[in-house]
Amino acid sequence: MSRDPEEFMNDLEKLFDETGVAIFKDIQFFIDSLVLRPPKAAGYQAATMATQMLQPIAKRAEFIWKDSKLATITEDYPSEINVITFKRKGGKNVVIGGEKYPPFYSFLGKNPNRPVVTADVFDVPIHTKERPSILRLSKPVKEHFLNPDVSTNPGLWAKKHVEEFGADMITLHFIGTDPTLPEKEGGNQSVRQALEHLEQVMDAVDVPIIIGGSGNHRKDVELFTGVADMIAGNRFMLSSVELDTYEKIVPVAKKYDQIVLSWTQLDVNNQKKLNSEILDMGLSKDLIVMDPTVGPLGYGIEYSFSVYERMRLSGLKGEETLAFPMSGGTTNAWGAREAFMADKLRPEWGPRAFRGPLWEILTAFILSIVGLDLAMMLHPGSVAGFKDIIEKLSAPKPSKPVDGLKWITMK
Amino acid sequence: MPKLSPLNVIPLLPGTNCGQCGEQTCMSFAVKLLDHLIELKECKPLFSEKKYAKKLKKLKELVTPPIISIKIGTGEKQISIGGEEVLYRHELTYYSPTAIFVDVNDEDLDDLIQRTEFVKNYDWIRLGDRINLQGIAVRSLSGNPDTFAQAVKKVLSITDLPIILCTLDPKIMEAGLKVTKNKNPLMYTATKENWKEMAKLALEYDVPITVYSTDLDELKSLCVSLENAGINKIVLDPGTIPGEGHIGETYSRHIILKKSAIEKGDKSIGYPTIGIPAAVWMDQDIKNLSLGERVTLSYEEAKLGTILISHATNLLIFHTAENWFMLAIGVVRQNIYADPRINPAVEPGLYEINNPTPESPLFLTTNYTMTYFVVKGDLEESRIPSWLLVINTEGIGVECAVAGGDLNADAIKEHIEKYKVNEKVKHHGIIIPGLAARLQGELEDSANRVVIVGPRDCGGIPLLLEKRWNLEKIEKLWQEMQS
Numbered sequence: 001m002s003r004d005p006e007e008f009m010n011d012l013e014k015l016f017d018e019t020g021v022a023i024f025k026d027i028q029f030f031i032d033s034l035v036l037r038p039p040k041a042a043g044y045q046a047a048t049m050a051t052q053m054l055q056p057i058a059k060r061a062e063f064i065w066k067d068s069k070l071a072t073i074t075e076d077y078p079s080e081i082n083v084i085t086f087k088r089k090g091g092k093n094v095v096i097g098g099e100k101y102p103p104f105y106s107f108l109g110k111n112p113n114r115p116v117v118t119a120d121v122f123d124v125p126i127h128t129k130e131r132p133s134i135l136r137l138s139k140p141v142k143e144h145f146l147n148p149d150v151s152t153n154p155g156l157w158a159k160k161h162v163e164e165f166g167a168d169m170i171t172l173h174f175i176g177t178d179p180t181l182p183e184k185e186g187g188n189q190s191v192r193q194a195l196e197h198l199e200q201v202m203d204a205v206d207v208p209i210i211i212g213g214s215g216n217h218r219k220d221v222e223l224f225t226g227v228a229d230m231i232a233g234n235r236f237m238l239s240s241v242e243l244d245t246y247e248k249i250v251p252v253a254k255k256y257d258q259i260v261l262s263w264t265q266l267d268v269n270n271q272k273k274l275n276s277e278i279l280d281m282g283l284s285k286d287l288i289v290m291d292p293t294v295g296p297l298g299y300g301i302e303y304s305f306s307v308y309e310r311m312r313l314s315g316l317k318g319e320e321t322l323a324f325p326m327s328g329g330t331t332n333a334w335g336a337r338e339a340f341m342a343d344k345l346r347p348e349w350g351p352r353a354f355r356g357p358l359w360e361i362l363t364a365f366i367l368s369i370v371g372l373d374l375a376m377m378l379h380p381g382s383v384a385g386f387k388d389i390i391e392k393l394s395a396p397k398p399s400k401p402v403d404g405l406k407w408i409t410m411k
Numbered sequence: 412m413p414k415l416s417p418l419n420v421i422p423l424l425p426g427t428n429c430g431q432c433g434e435q436t437c438m439s440f441a442v443k444l445l446d447h448l449i450e451l452k453e454c455k456p457l458f459s460e461k462k463y464a465k466k467l468k469k470l471k472e473l474v475t476p477p478i479i480s481i482k483i484g485t486g487e488k489q490i491s492i493g494g495e496e497v498l499y500r501h502e503l504t505y506y507s508p509t510a511i512f513v514d515v516n517d518e519d520l521d522d523l524i525q526r527t528e529f530v531k532n533y534d535w536i537r538l539g540d541r542i543n544l545q546g547i548a549v550r551s552l553s554g555n556p557d558t559f560a561q562a563v564k565k566v567l568s569i570t571d572l573p574i575i576l577c578t579l580d581p582k583i584m585e586a587g588l589k590v591t592k593n594k595n596p597l598m599y600t601a602t603k604e605n606w607k608e609m610a611k612l613a614l615e616y617d618v619p620i621t622v623y624s625t626d627l628d629e630l631k632s633l634c635v636s637l638e639n640a641g642i643n644k645i646v647l648d649p650g651t652i653p654g655e656g657h658i659g660e661t662y663s664r665h666i667i668l669k670k671s672a673i674e675k676g677d678k679s680i681g682y683p684t685i686g687i688p689a690a691v692w693m694d695q696d697i698k699n700l701s702l703g704e705r706v707t708l709s710y711e712e713a714k715l716g717t718i719l720i721s722h723a724t725n726l727l728i729f730h731t732a733e734n735w736f737m738l739a740i741g742v743v744r745q746n747i748y749a750d751p752r753i754n755p756a757v758e759p760g761l762y763e764i765n766n767p768t769p770e771s772p773l774f775l776t777t778n779y780t781m782t783y784f785v786v787k788g789d790l791e792e793s794r795i796p797s798w799l800l801v802i803n804t805e806g807i808g809v810e811c812a813v814a815g816g817d818l819n820a821d822a823i824k825e826h827i828e829k830y831k832v833n834e835k836v837k838h839h840g841i842i843i844p845g846l847a848a849r850l851q852g853e854l855e856d857s858a859n860r861v862v863i864v865g866p867r868d869c870g871g872i873p874l875l876l877e878k879r880w881n882l883e884k885i886e887k888l889w890q891e892m893q894s
Contacts, residue, residue, distance in 0.1 A: 061611075061614060061640050061641055062639060062640055063606075063607040063610060063611075063636070063640050064636065064639060064640075065632065065636050066632060066635040066636045066639055067632050068628065068631045068632045068634075068635045068679065069628045069631065070627045070628055070630075070631045070667070070671055070677070070680065071671065071675060071677065073667055073670050073671065073675070104659055104662055104663070104718075105663065105666065106659045106660065106662075106663045107663040107666070107667055136867065178849075180849050180852075181849070215814050242815075244816075265807060265811055265815050266807075293811060295808070297739070297742055297743065297746065298742045298745075298746065298781075299781045299782075299808065300755065300779070300781060300808065301746050302500075302746040302747060302749045302751065303751075303755065305500075305721070305746070305747070306499075306500060306501040306751055309499055309500075309501060310499075310501050313499070335810065337785070337868060337870060338738060338739075338742065340868075341868075341870065345870065348535070348734060349734060349735060349738050350733055350734035350735030350736070350738065351735055354706055354709075354735045354736075355735040355738055355739060358710060358713060358735070358736075358739050359739065361710065361713075361714065362713065362714070362717050362739055362743060365714055365717060365718070366717055366718075366721055366743065369718055369721050369722075370721070385710055385714075388711075389658070389711070389714045391655070392654065392655045392656070392657075392658050392659070393658050393659045393662070393718075394659065395655040395656040395659065396656055397656055397659070397660055398654075398655070398656040398657060398660075401625070402652050402654070402657060404623070404625055404650035404651060404652045404687075404690065405579065405600070405602070405623060406690075406693045406694070407514075407550075407687055407689055407690040407692070407693040408550050408551070408552075408577045408578065408579065408599075409550065409551075409552050409554075410550075410552075410692055410693045410694075410695070410697065411516075411552065411696070411697060411698070
């Protein structure tokens with residue numbers, strides 16, 4: 001029925017039969033106020049009836065402001081995440097960890113250190129048609145380092161990451177030291193060659209460096225032992241130690257005051273076990289970072305997401321074997337076909353130039369929401385995009401309010 | 412709020428272990444009920460026998476989720492948002508995936524048509540899941556009720572997807588509601604200023620209504636005032652504000668609402684939440700932006716969407732309507748809403764693809780669900796008859812399984828024997844993933860097969876077969892290996 005009072009009464013009148021009776025069933029009226037005048041045809045009785053029937057329903061729809069308060073959220077996180085300081089003698093230090101609250105819970109308080117980026121550099125040149133190499137990078141990534149080609153010199157490569165693209169640290173991956181990889185493609189390098197590459201990087205940049213092994217257990221022990229003298233005095237990170245290798249590598253870290261990256265594969269219990277074994281060997285708790293493994297967006301990030309989240313919440317709630325900052329190989333995002341597949345193969349996915357870097361950003365970003373402190377990244381656009389959102393999220397509460405409804409009328 | 416245990420449920424069930432629900436005991440019904448694997452209505456006696464009426468009432472209250480579900484739209488395309496029981500997905504799972512809407516305005520009809528068509532047609536299958544969009548948010552930019560009604564009508568003529576009517580003016584809202592009668596649109600939005608008029612419309616048209624405020628006390632007051640007027644189909648917008656400092660506050664407000672409802676049990680705000688990543692465009696001269704500026708804003712919008720999806724904001728409105736953008740957002744949602752209780756592994760074994768013969772090529776991969784689906788999908792798509800040997804790596808992908816030692820020459824040999832590969836595949840070749848290249852030598856020794864290192868991504872398989880799959884050559888190499 002109409003909401004105009006005049007029309008409403010006319011409508012109402014039509015409902016009454018000749019005897020002045022109308023039966024109302026299953027109807028609701030929602031009205032602010034009601035003025036009744038005697039209906040023209042149906043007579044006074046009907047109007048009285050209508051009034052009586054309307055009253056209880058009209059009462060139901062009360063529009064009264066009810067001032068209410070949301071209870072303040074107070075949550076007790078009794079522990080803190082350990083603080084880790086990467087040190088570069090005569091250069092920059094980088095601090096991660098020290099969290100008191102889950103990431104970006106600014107309603108509880110502010111965490112002291114924000115997530116940082118370490119950029120990947122390799123000890124072999126990037127594969128090209130003319131130059132076969134074990135290092136194959138997807139096109140949108142490699143084009144940033146091939147023109148001019150900085151990949152033949154890890155020092156130049158590192159410099160580009162730090163000076164042009166804003167990386168906080170450098171990870172030098174010694175993938176070429178794997179003795180099972182072919183020499184003509186950059187594999188089977190000696191520790192002596194590794195030292196030369198490390199020196200190039202140390203000369204080129206003044207940020208802390210992460211020493212990345214090849215994954216060959218025997219050679220990694222040799223590598224970490226071999227570089228120890230050269231990096232002594234700095235506090236770098238040996239990446240990584242596993243359940244199979246920690247016994248040999250932890251003593252090196254202890255002797256030379258280096259950080260270790262404790263790596264397990266998406267298994268909270270294994271991570272606890274490995275961390276407590278490392279602690280039992282006497283390595284100080286401010287020398288341990290953990291990496292529970294990154295599955296990229298689209299290919300298992302949900303497992304990483306929940307493992308990172310569980311470990312961070314446990315660490316804050318008092319689980320000492322999980323109270324460590326977390327690192328992650330977010331570069332793995334480039335292993336997702338949505339990131340690297342050429343436009344002509346998947347036209348329905350849109351331009352790779354846009355989806356590629358976004359894939360790496362979102363992989364790093366979504367994990368930083370659940371505890372990632374150190375993102376290992378590769379594409380310069382991704383580094384910038386990740387750092388930008390972290391800065392915006394970490395910035396203090398602005399004093400000037402913004403009207404969040406303006407979007408309705410944006411042009 | 413403490414998490415329910417089956418022991419809370421058991422006393423409220425008949426306790427007769429009658430088996431009508433398909434479960435052996437009331438205990439196992441209780442366990443499944445809490446895991447959402449069975450519905451309450453399956454307990455027939457509880458509903459049919461009067462003596463259980465009290466128990467039924469209590470049980471219904473007990474299992475009502477702390478965040479209720481709200482339906483938007485009608486018919487096949489209707490969506491239901493909300494229904495979460497946990498803030499952290501590892502504690503159980505998230506249920507109704509975040510609904511994704513795209514905005515249109517009532518002034519640019521060509522743009523409106525194009526965007527509506529995009530939303531309607533964005534629909535594909537990724538690794539077994541459907542990736543699609545849920546609806547259209549129509550904004551009143553003109554400020555004119557008739558223009559708004561025309562725009563809404565236009566959208567309705569293109570699609571029957573759910574609609575959100577966006578305006579702060581009750582007159583314009585009513586114009587929109589008139590043309591969406593019986594379509595159950597979502598009203599956006601009531602504020603402290605317009606709530607009475609908006610509430611009347613919500614009652615009159617019997618549709619769900621959004622309440623907006625960045626002040627959470629005010630937001631709760633709006634909820635309580637609406638509830639007092641008899642409204643209980645509410646959606647909460649605590650404000651999505653882009654830019655430095657504001658994004659952190661936005662995320663915090665969303666988390667506070669979820670925590671208050673789920674962990675503190677505050678029923679007066681136990682409603683689904685809505686986020687507006689489209690707001691990153693609100694102070695921009697959108698039509699005059701360069702491509703670079705547009706992509707930068709879309710990236711910011713994607714990041715805002717990602718942080719909101721990560722902890723189960725129930726509905727998001729985006730502005731960027733492009734494939735590369737929705738690909739990322741769709742996959743973020745797919746991953747976060749994947750059920751963590753399901754093991755990410757498929758059965759190991761020898762799989763037949765496209766009816767292989769004993770001469771068809773033999774491929775190898777791990778039993779991680781994603782890896783398996785991608786390889787299988789590519790082989791099927793390429794129509795190559797083939798054998799796929801799936802190795803049990805405890806659900807870990809190739810690269811990590813090689814690094815971690817789960818994928819090794821001995822394990823492969825065991826699988827070859829266990830699944831009788833040599834009886835079904837009569838040649839002596841095997842193609843391994845490029846990421847497992849380092850296994851080549853060892854595997855040739857242990858499995859006594861000629862190992863061909865395949866591409867790093869299975870998209871390269873057709874090319875590999877064309878260039879390097881030559882049975883004669885393989886058999887010749889194998890003969891040489893034997894001497």
